[in-house]
Amino acid sequence: MIKPIFKMFEGSSPQLLAVLAGTINALADGMQYGWTSPSIPILVSPDSPVLITASDGVWLESIYMLGGIAGLPFSIYLVDYIGRKKTVLTSSVVGLCGWMLIGAGTSVNHLFIGRFLLGITADIAFNASPMYISEIAHQKIRGFLAGIIYLMMLFGIVVMYSIGTLVSIQTTAIVGGSLLLSQFIVFPFMPESPYYLLYVNKEKQAKRALERLRVDDDVTKELEEIKMAVERQKTEKGRPLDLFLVKSNRRACVIVMLLNNTQHFVGITVLIMNLHEILNHAGSDLLSSTTAGIIFASLMLIAASAATFTVDRVGRKILLLISGMLTSVSLFTIAVYFHLQHLQMNLTRFSWIPMISVMFYALTFKLGLGIVPIVTTAELFPARVKGWGLAVSDLVYVVSSSISIYVYQWLSGSFGMHVSFYFFGIYCIVSTVLIITYVPETKGKTLEEIQMILKR
The missing domain is CATH 1.20.1250.20 (MFS general substrate transporter like domains)
Structure with a gap:
């Protein structure tokens, strides 16, 4: 039973590696999604590095969602203008700035801006990353690869719930920021979506990207199918x-x-x-x-x-x-x-x-x-x-x-x-x-x- 399950993943390691690199932002997002639960009790305590009020705590929860709404026009524009991969990298940079503000902030306004930026990051990431995954994945494991982004987010929540009460606000910010920095270093080496490359008329690059993703498979037929699909969809x-x-x-x-x-x-x-x-x-x-x-x-x-x-x-x-x-x-x-x-x-x-x-x-x-x-x-x-x-x-x-x-x-x-x-x-x-x-x-x-x- 175990062997048939894992047989479907044979030859899929490049796809898996690209997806893992492309969803590190979801891990950091999961940490931010669960950030308020352990952090607000620390922030309202007398030993808080940044003193906040109860109403500030409510705003810290909601401003993250407002950042998500504000990120919508950016995610719509960037995925088609600069591509799926570069959009993910852009979200990493924005999110890194957000974590830096939270870690080094000396006033509640710094926390507000940091949470808002990380809300934008989450929105861009959860538009660009699923799009990237669906377009690089072979249909036999597309569901598995698409689900990884959610696993990364959930793991981020577990991490925050586990360490949030044990370490300082600054330390959790360093962990979250380090994750996004690692994505910014690693993800540029992954291939761009073949769908996007064909969409912008870069057929040679699309073929090379597909060859990297499919290892030993002859990609000629699949490339032609993608090309026909993109051409039809362009109409x-x-x-x-x-x-x-x-x-x-x-x-x-x-x-x-x-x-x-x-x-x-x-x-x-x-x-x-x-x-x-x-x-x-x-x-x-x-x-x-x-x-x-x-x-x-x-x-x-x-x-x-x-x-x-x-x-x-x-x-x-x-x-x-x-x-x-x-x-x-x-x-x-x-x-x-x-x-x-x-x-x-x-x-x-x-x-x-x-x-x-x-x-x-x-x-x-x-x-x-x-x-x-x-x-x-x-x-x-x-x-x-x-x-x-x-x-x-x-x-x-x-x-x-x-x-x-x-x-x-x-x-x-x-x-x-x-x-x-x-x-x-x-x-x-x-x-x-x-x-x-x-x-x-x-x-x-x-x-x-x-x-x-x-x-x-």
């Missing part, structure tokens, strides 16, 4: 409106909106940002909040790794189906517990249930709903509008994240925490049905074949 207009005027693009937009919206409205952002509060509200003392956070992030990483290794074998839709069903069970279990607690029933003997349910959620969510969207989104748009399509996807991701937090706070404050989790559970079931009905299976398909499926 299609690349205006933003074409995302909605062209039927296949419109269908791709609906799919990525559904996938990215579902991620947040089944509660992932709420749980990551409010894990300690939720467990404290449940009265769960099975683990300390710090330990629970590290285990939660680690379980997400384990589940996402399993999904990444299997997504090209079992397919995208079966993972989404299993993940959706099991995640809804986790959410309804938490909802019922809080409902009984709201009715003032004595649940002391069962205070471990929310803790176990949350950890089960970490596994089930990342098994499909948390990993497949990033894989599928990079596959669906043609080259001509791919930058715009990924920007729309990223915008939906950021906006859905913000709205889901507001919905959670409103429902919990007005009706009780159980109502929030009932809402997330129902949303999970409905979205899973829509996904299975509407999202096409892209396992083993070339990017051109996927376009034909969307065009029907």
Whole structure:
């Protein structure tokens, strides 16, 4: 069983190396995504290197998302103007400046600017890197390679949760900045996307890039297929409106909106940002909040790794189906517990249930709903509008994240925490049905074949 799994990776080491080098920014982004959880308690303490207020802490959380929105026009423009690889390198430079401001900052404004710059970095990276990966990867392992960016981000969260409470703000900034500096040194030696090179009429460079990525394979046939696909896609207009005027693009937009919206409205952002509060509200003392956070992030990483290794074998839709069903069970279990607690029933003997349910959620969510969207989104748009399509996807991701937090706070404050989790559970079931009905299976398909499926 193990041998057939790894046989599909034979001859793929250049692709894997390029993807690892191209997703180091996601590792640094994961550290920044989880930065506020261990850092804000340090910053509000009397020994803080930069004194901040409680309201400053709220802004430090939100300004990162605002930076992501501000990065959208840059990511749309740069991926087609200077190429996928140079855009990734640009994001590394911007992110390095952000980490330097956080590490050397002497006022809260330095932290604000640093977080804002790192939000821009995250947006550019999560547009350019998935695009780069989808265009250099062979279809037999494209799902696996596309999932690596999410694994890197999750590993970054684990790193920050693990060291954030043990070392200074400056030390975490040095770690994050060093990662981006290493990417800036290593990634220039990786090949550019053959799709992009053909798109800008550099056929000889595209052939050399493809030969480096495919090792011993004769790339003549694949190069011709890519060339024909790019030429056909060039005949299609690349205006933003074409995302909605062209039927296949419109269908791709609906799919990525559904996938990215579902991620947040089944509660992932709420749980990551409010894990300690939720467990404290449940009265769960099975683990300390710090330990629970590290285990939660680690379980997400384990589940996402399993999904990444299997997504090209079992397919995208079966993972989404299993993940959706099991995640809804986790959410309804938490909802019922809080409902009984709201009715003032004595649940002391069962205070471990929310803790176990949350950890089960970490596994089930990342098994499909948390990993497949990033894989599928990079596959669906043609080259001509791919930058715009990924920007729309990223915008939906950021906006859905913000709205889901507001919905959670409103429902919990007005009706009780159980109502929030009932809402997330129902949303999970409905979205899973829509996904299975509407999202096409892209396992083993070339990017051109996927376009034909969307065009029907």
